Every structure is written in structure tokens, then in C-alpha cells.
Amino acid sequence: MSQRETTCLVVDDSAVIRKVARRIIEDIGYAVIEAEDGDTALGLCAESMPDLILLDWNMPNRDGYAFLQELRQSEAGRRPKVVFCTTENDVGAIARALRGGADEYIMKPFDRDILTAKLEQVGLSIRASTDIS
Amino acid sequence: MTELDFEFLRAYLKQRSGLALTTEKRYLVESRLAPVCRRFSFATLRDLIGSLRIGHDGAIERAVVEAMTTNETFFFRDRIPFDLFRDVVLPEAIARNAARRRLRIWCAAASTGQEPYSLAMLLQEAAPRLAGWQVDIVATDISSEVIERARLGLYSQFEVQRGLPVQWLLKYFTQIGEQWQIAASLRAMVEFRQFNLLHGFEGLGTFDIIFCRNVLIYFDAPTKSEILTRFANSLSPGGGLLLGAAETVIGLTDRLAPDGKHRGLYGHAETARTAALRAAAG
Known part of the structure; x- marks a missing residue:
């Protein structure tokens, strides 16, 4: 029986950001699914809860913060690690995201080193064979 | 950069900073020293190394050593x-x-x-x-x-x-x-x-x-x-x-x-x- 893949849901209304994030996250050993807004992301979580969610803030059809609040209300929705990844780069936004239940916060623009470091910080294992230096 | 210039630089850095500049790191020299050339108005790397050979300007010497030593670091590096x-x-x-x-x-x-x-x-x-x-x-x-x-x-x-x-x-x-x-x-x-x-x-x-x-x-x-x-x-x-x-x-x-x-x-x-x-x- 094959082992279930560890999954990451990338939620961002920018196709470019989703593509960049997908490439990095797949490289470190995760299966990636994508959503372009908060509503779609909630639907995907209802079908199958991911292990990690990389979450933009400003999106149509339910923004990242509203999505997070809704997600964290359910028992299953408290399980995934949530990393905000946003251009909202001020202290107030970061503090609000953490109060809302985010585990980490990435200020855009980001690079591969930052993303992998943040994933390690929230306790996710990075595939050892991946050399990011 | 000629072989002689590289050998001079290698000995120079070893003496001043202990840095062992291996042949594999030769590619670093031009990228690291280009800003030093600009800062002190040397047209070429050769001119900069020529100045080091004469050795009268402490500011240039310090700038070269600093540029060649690695400063890569980040918070909680390697955890x-x-x-x-x-x-x-x-x-x-x-x-x-x-x-x-x-x-x-x-x-x-x-x-x-x-x-x-x-x-x-x-x-x-x-x-x-x-x-x-x-x-x-x-x-x-x-x-x-x-x-x-x-x-x-x-x-x-x-x-x-x-x-x-x-x-x-x-x-x-x-x-x-x-x-x-x-x-x-x-x-x-x-x-x-x-x-x-x-x-x-x-x-x-x-x-x-x-x-x-x-x-x-x-x-x-x-x-x-x-x-x-x-x-x-x-x-x-x-x-x-x-x-x-x-x-x-x-x-x-x-x-x-x-x-x-x-x-x-x-x-x-x-x-x-x-x-x-x-x-x-x-």
C-alpha cells in the first residue's frame, strides 16, 4: 500500500505566484494543489484537508484572513500548518494573522531559502535530498 | 587576471587574513573585487592588484581583504x-x-x-x-x-x-x-x-x-x-x-x-x- 503524500494547498489569485510556489514546494517533497481564492480553498479543504496551506491575503471571493477564520473553526481545520504569504508587510497585519491562527508569515517578495526556512520553522520536514544552496 | 596576479593575490590574502584562496575559488575574485575597483577608481583588476603590490594604501588593502572574506549569515543559521x-x-x-x-x-x-x-x-x-x-x-x-x-x-x-x-x-x-x-x-x-x-x-x-x-x-x-x-x-x-x-x-x-x-x-x-x-x- 502506498503512503499518502504530504500535501500543500497554495492559495493565491496570482497564477505566477502559484507556479513559483508549486515549483519550490514540489522540489522539497510535497504534492501541491492550488486554489485562486478563499472559497475554492475552503471547498478543497472540505474534500481533503492538506498538511500545509500557503495563503495569500488579498483575494477575491473570500480573502486569506476570512478563509483562515473559517478554517480554524472546525476540528480538522486546526490541523494544517498555515503560512501567510502576502504583500501585507506591516507589523499590524502580521500580528493580526498570528492572532487569527497563522503559524508563520512570509512577506512578499520571497525566495526559495525563505520559503523552505519557514516550512522548517513550522515543523515540516524538508526532503533531505534537496540541496537548496 | 594573469596566473602571476592570482598567485600574488592568493599569497597576499593568506598573509593578511589567513584566507586560503583555492584555485576553485578563482571565479570569486572578479565578482568580489569589481566593487573595490569601482570604489577606488581602478580601470581593471590588474590595476588594483598592481596597487596592492606597491602596498602604500591601507584603505585599499582593507577593502580587498573585506571583499574576499565571506559574510554569508542569517538568523539561527543551521538551527x-x-x-x-x-x-x-x-x-x-x-x-x-x-x-x-x-x-x-x-x-x-x-x-x-x-x-x-x-x-x-x-x-x-x-x-x-x-x-x-x-x-x-x-x-x-x-x-x-x-x-x-x-x-x-x-x-x-x-x-x-x-x-x-x-x-x-x-x-x-x-x-x-x-x-x-x-x-x-x-x-x-x-x-x-x-x-x-x-x-x-x-x-x-x-x-x-x-x-x-x-x-x-x-x-x-x-x-x-x-x-x-x-x-x-x-x-x-x-x-x-x-x-x-x-x-x-x-x-x-x-x-x-x-x-x-x-x-x-x-x-x-x-x-x-x-x-x-x-x-x-x-
Whole structure:
């Protein structure tokens, strides 16, 4: 029986950001699914809860913060690690995201080193064979 | 750059900074020294090296050494040494120094300050156990330019996101426009000094903990031996030396030995032998 893949849901209304994030996250050993807004992301979580969610803030059809609040209300929705990844780069936004239940916060623009470091910080294992230096 | 110029530069850097510039690192020379050429208005790298050969301008000499030494660093780099500091080295030092309530830590290649400030944050988190203690962090680097940056404690958005948990970003930093400055209370915990590891360590005093990570890899074996022996002299009894993952004391000095239980941690060889004998005696 094959082992279930560890999954990451990338939620961002920018196709470019989703593509960049997908490439990095797949490289470190995760299966990636994508959503372009908060509503779609909630639907995907209802079908199958991911292990990690990389979450933009400003999106149509339910923004990242509203999505997070809704997600964290359910028992299953408290399980995934949530990393905000946003251009909202001020202290107030970061503090609000953490109060809302985010585990980490990435200020855009980001690079591969930052993303992998943040994933390690929230306790996710990075595939050892991946050399990011 | 001619072969002769490269050989001159290699000998020059070895003498001034201990840096062992291998042939594989030749590609670094042009990219690192191009800004120095611009700064001092040399048309070509050859002209810059020609000026070093004459050797009358200290500012140019310092700029070349600083440009060629590596300053790659980030907060809590490699994580494990900092876990080791928090969970093993610091508690042991606190127990050992309980009577005199003093702790001295040396970051021997502090670069732009991320390593000493990471330690300062961990010490701040351990503050209740250190109430009434005098804690000194001495942070040195060969480059006066990076030491100046380190003193300011001002970092870009990229720098604060590499290794620093966001909760600690909010707790210990203030946002200033696009940059983030570490709290004045933490800046005050660290004494930054420009210092060349090839020089004598006597003026620095003794230390309970020495961090010297990812520096020795740039030196040749005799220089490594010399520096490690001097670290042994600077380490207080029972103290710990933390080296980078690719570095070791084995085969370089008989004054220091691996801790045995924790990778990357080294202590005085006699302390390690005593501990081994005690363990064998049950």
C-alpha cells in the first residue's frame, strides 16, 4: 500500500505566484494543489484537508484572513500548518494573522531559502535530498 | 587576471587574513573585487592588484581583504547549534558559573550580526535564569564594514525572514520603513569589535562559550591548528566551542576534543578525558 503524500494547498489569485510556489514546494517533497481564492480553498479543504496551506491575503471571493477564520473553526481545520504569504508587510497585519491562527508569515517578495526556512520553522520536514544552496 | 596576479593575490590574502584562496575559488575574485575597483577608481583588476603590490594604501588593502572574506549569515543559521546552545551549553555554563554569576560568550566571525543577535534573543528568553548575572557577548569580525552594519542592527525584509520565527520578529524588532531594527536592549547586549583571528587573542579575555562557525573552512591546516590552539587558551575550564558542520578539531590540535554526545561541540581535551574516565568508572 502506498503512503499518502504530504500535501500543500497554495492559495493565491496570482497564477505566477502559484507556479513559483508549486515549483519550490514540489522540489522539497510535497504534492501541491492550488486554489485562486478563499472559497475554492475552503471547498478543497472540505474534500481533503492538506498538511500545509500557503495563503495569500488579498483575494477575491473570500480573502486569506476570512478563509483562515473559517478554517480554524472546525476540528480538522486546526490541523494544517498555515503560512501567510502576502504583500501585507506591516507589523499590524502580521500580528493580526498570528492572532487569527497563522503559524508563520512570509512577506512578499520571497525566495526559495525563505520559503523552505519557514516550512522548517513550522515543523515540516524538508526532503533531505534537496540541496537548496 | 594573469596566473602571476592570482598567485600574488592568493599569497597576499593568506598573509593578511589567513584566507586560503583555492584555485576553485578563482571565479570569486572578479565578482568580489569589481566593487573595490569601482570604489577606488581602478580601470581593471590588474590595476588594483598592481596597487596592492606597491602596498602604500591601507584603505585599499582593507577593502580587498573585506571583499574576499565571506559574510554569508542569517538568523539561527543551521538551527541545531542554537538548539544546542539553548538546551545544553547554556544550562551547563549557568550551573558551572552559578557562584560568580558571570557568563562570557564570543562570536568569532560575527559578520553582520545575525549570529550574536540570535544568541542575544535566546539569552533574553532565558532571562529569568540569568537575573542578576553579568552576561557579555563579544562579537568580532575581520571586516570593519560588516561590524558597522552589525552595530546598527538594521536588516532588510529578506534578512529577517531567513531563519527568524515571525513571533520573534514582532517581539524583538521594530519596523523602520522597509527595514527592521533589532531592539536597543539586544543591541546593548553585544559588544562588536573589528578583530583578525590571525592576531593574538589575549586582549579579549577568556570565554565560557565560543562560536566560530564556517570560518575555519577557509584556512589551511597550519592556520586552523594555530587558531584552534588559541581558542583552547581562551576557553574557560569546562567551556564549549561550537564549530560549523564541516569543521573539526581532530588532527589539528590535541588541546581540544569533540564533546562526544553533541555533534559540532568541542571542549578541552583534558575535560573530555576526565568525563570519559568517570563514565567508564560508572
